[in-house]
Amino acid sequence: MGAAVAIVLFGLYHFAHSPPFNQPNMMLFIMYPGVLTSIVYFVGRDIYAAIVFHNFQALFGVMNNVNIEPFTSPLYPLILLGVVSVLVLIGSDMFMLRRMKMDPHIQR
Numbered sequence: 001m002g003a004a005v006a007i008v009l010f011g012l013y014h015f016a017h018s019p020p021f022n023q024p025n026m027m028l029f030i031m032y033p034g035v036l037t038s039i040v041y042f043v044g045r046d047i048y049a050a051i052v053f054h055n056f057q058a059l060f061g062v063m064n065n066v067n068i069e070p071f072t073s074p075l076y077p078l079i080l081l082g083v084v085s086v087l088v089l090i091g092s093d094m095f096m097l098r099r100m101k102m103d104p105h106i107q108r
Contacts, residue, residue, distance in 0.1 A: 003038035003041075006034065007031050007034035007035055007038060010030070011028065011031040011034065012027070014030050015027065020066075030061070033054065033057040033058070033061070036053070036057065037050050037053055037054040037057070040053045047089075051089075
């Protein structure tokens with residue numbers, strides 16, 4: 001159920017994206033990588049593997065559908081945002097999720 005909701009929300013997110021990704025046909029097509037990413041997560045139970053797999057698919061999708069020239073120079077604020085996002089993910093995993101698995105006194 002969670003995977004189905006995530007896939008639909010991922011498709012809807014693309015209405016706020018740039019062309020051609022905000023077109024209804026493209027939005028439906030883009031839900032396909034969401035299905036594959038969900039399968040990777042449910043088989044491996046590893047969020048990091050699912051993120052890497054999804055981003056690998058996204059790179060190929062973007063490179064095949066947009067003019068890549070504007071993306072050839074580094075965007076430092078975007079790189080910083082990516083680093084902060086990864087640190088938040090790792091921090092929440094280490095200090096919340098893994099702690100709950102290790103400490104039997106924490107109620108779920």
